Amino acid sequence: KAGVTQTPRYLIKTRGQQVTLSCSPISGHRSVSWYQQTPGQGLQFLFEYFSETQRNKGNFPGRFSGRQFSNSRSEMNVSTLELGDSALYLCASSRNPSTDTQYFGPGTRLTVL
């Protein structure tokens, strides 16, 4: 059974640009969550989607947004990139929100220059 896949794996952008990251959950999983991992702040929750609806959002500015498609695939977008947005962005999927263990993808390493 294929795991969570994320594309691209590595990305270099410059300040002010925008970026879109993609996540394909495990087959049959309908809940997708996004996390940001940095050396300074650790792992922080960004948002969770289920059935194309955002169910919860972490404490991040409005520059961070996301969406989920009918096939459960999800994208997150960061606009007007800042240096501090450099991080590993992890996507996690589970069958249902709230109750099931989340399985994490390999992540997208974003570097903002």
Place this chain on the structure above:
Amino acid sequence: ELKVEQNPLFLSMQEGKNYTIYCNYSTTSDRLYWYRQDPGKSLESLFVLLSNGAVKQEGRLMASLDTKARLSTLHITAAVHDLSATYFCAVDRTTMGRRALTFGSGTRLQVQP
């Protein structure tokens, strides 16, 4: 605000020794997870603990949960080099069906041969 504290943050131990990683959290939670992360890799789910007194074991790792003390432990028995990784605990506090994991800072475990 939910706070999750892990200690120690760094642990260097010799093969064959035993040690415990502690995870304290500040408010009641629905479940607690332990994850492993190898350098440059994603998070691998180890255990999910659902109720007070829960104990789970897999190989040389054993996790337990005391909800009254708001404390979880990850005990390593007779460590081997392959256990070298960073271990995270994560507390799930689902509110009105909206889940958001709060992670500890992680414990970097280095097992010396």
